[in-house]
Amino acid sequence: MSTTYDVSHADLAPTLGARLADGFRVALVSGAEDDDCFRVVYVLVRAGDPPVELALRVPKDEPTIPSLARLDYGTGRFERELRDLYGITPSGHPLPRRLVRHGHWPRGWYPMRRDAGPPPPFDADVGAFPFLEVEGEGVYEIPVGPVHAGMIEPGHFRFSVVGETILRMKARLWFVHRGVEKLFEGRRPGDAVELAERISGDTAVGHTTAFATAVEDALGIEVTERDRLARALLLELERMHNHVADLGALANDVGYGIVNAHALRIRESLLRLNKATTGHRLLRGGVGIGATRIAALPDPATLEAVAAEVIELAEITLGNSIVRDRFTGTAVLGAESARDLGTLGYVARASGIDRDARRDHPFVDLGDRFQVVVETGGDVLARYRVRVREIAVSAAVAGDLVHRLSTGTGTGTGVDSNTAAPGGGHGLGLVEGWRGAIAHRVEMDPSGRLSRVKIVDPSFFNWPALPVALADTIVPDFPLANKSFNQSYAGNDL
């Protein structure tokens, strides 16, 4: 359970700055609307400590907060999100541009406010998209997306290029903003689980576990160790099938198709294993509020066999001198940039940032074979290697978890939250999904319904790292660099 401190406008920056200096990081900034005021909650986390929340009350007639963008880059982006969705203005923000709302969204309409009502009619998206134009002899721009030649999610990338070398890249996201956080409001937690499973389709377990943990934190539900073990197992299964698919896709992006064919075959075997485990190929239906339902435990031998195959596949991939040349030194994200931007997950770990919520904020002991994989190169090769090694760790950890789970009997012993005792309160869920640490913060009203859910996918922190890594990369290497980050559009856009 987190500790909440009320802070005033004047105290906010010094208090938060002191916490940051103590090694805390801002995991989440959530707006909320009360009857008489807005509230902005800053959630700070540090390895081994309970989370700390700073709550700032903002009057409705003059919704302004002091900007902390100069203290913490990620907070600056949360503030822009707050301005777009709640109409709370960060004063003194160094880059007070729209983030979530594209230019053609109606002015003065803030969708997260209680009185927002249904969306007003939108104008055509004809407005200019502001970005820093690079000028000079031979500089030209390449607009890419949001509709791409392949079947990928929508994102617009504006490259300023000399010859084939990228000088600057600006990403425009939020094409798939669905208003997910608003959709949570008013639901009973048990009815919101299926929504959490669909925040980002490839991270069903990660987001659902974070959501369930937050609700359990708010309602004071104790989850049995057995169910926590089962959740850890599902998280590792999710990590494995996503990592395998991306290892194949990275090889495919450099034209090494045979590796992709085999990666897809391995992934298919994992998806079938998932189907047997929870009844769904992408592991939906496993995690519930206060409960974890597993139909059958996967065979640890199968998982170990998959890990062995992946290692062989990685050896074949990196044994190809052309592939290795393409991966090495491409799109380097330095450790300092990675730390300053607050990157998470394998993107951070490939740049030497030792950060993993499984160790820093554990909800269950994963056993002796769990270790945090860190590489220091920061290039495509390092991100590739982190993920290869993480598959091996995941298979080992999952095997141990299966062993511990199979010694007991019965699963799914949790409570059905819809009948759980109602009560106000708030809770936080912090879970290492396959892309990195996912944070959910929920607020409940006294009738037991969700009044506010704030979701942070690691991609929100990691997207700004991509343009930084692209400096001095060549245009034809962009897809490879982008795939090595493989960030979620849906999880970012919400």
Added chain:
Amino acid sequence: MSAGAAVVTVGQAAVLVALSPLLVGVMRQVRARLEGRAGAGVLQPWRDLRKLLGKEPLTADGVSWISVAGPLVLVASSLLLCALTPVLGTATLDRVPNDLFVVVAALLIGTVALALVGLDAGTAFGGMGSSRHMTIAALVEPTVLVSVYALSIPVGSSVLSQIVEARLDHPATIWSPVSLLALLGLAIAIVAETARLPIDNPSTHLEVTMVHEAMVLESSGRDLAWLELGSWLRLGALLGLLATLLAPWGVATEVTALGLAVAVGALALKLALIGSLLATVEVFLAKVRLFRVPELLAGSFVLAFLAVTASYLVAS
């Protein structure tokens, strides 16, 4: 002789039109099977072509006549290339000899037509593809020229038919170091010219990495069909030339019905073999970084140049 030469010339174009899509189909199928996939079958390129030819082209706003004429010029130049490549017989028309320089010029017309099509719609990808395409072409065309020139020195003529005839008469020359160096240089140049791995990835969907595909992104329907057929014909003609230089047996020196029938069969076999070989090698290759492409092509040029130097030394 003139009538026979006409039969051979037209026949070469006709046979390559029939075989080139099948060659592409074989290459895709071999690759699919080696990767453990089922594959679409060797007839798929023909099915695609039939489908595209039945479709009305949709053109982007602001395109000029280039978008319509470019594909036709490409196909015409490719047909000329096919007609002039002595893959079936060595008889040549008196007025249009299949001289090395004529053949390379026909190749270049197609290259430029394709680049103009890429530029015409004014999109970033087309321009990017055309720019990369011309960079590669500038490195490839000299290699094609110089490597075949190396083969022409011992013969004393730059007419392809005479080179092939000389090789038929003296098969030992095929295995001479000069010939092997020249053919290796030519093979690398052909791989680059026809946009195959490791220079370009014909099966990619990533628009910013494309070379050849980027130029045809804005084309559709019939226009796309002509662009595809034109590119396949170039692949068929160039691989046919390589196969004929490597194994000239089966090529008809006299124009007879039986001789030509044997030549067609031999060509089909040679193309199937060399296409399968190329596809098999491609499985083990990845696409090199764009900035490494000049290094690779410079290497192939050096091979061809060495072949020329060596052939003068051997001759003197």
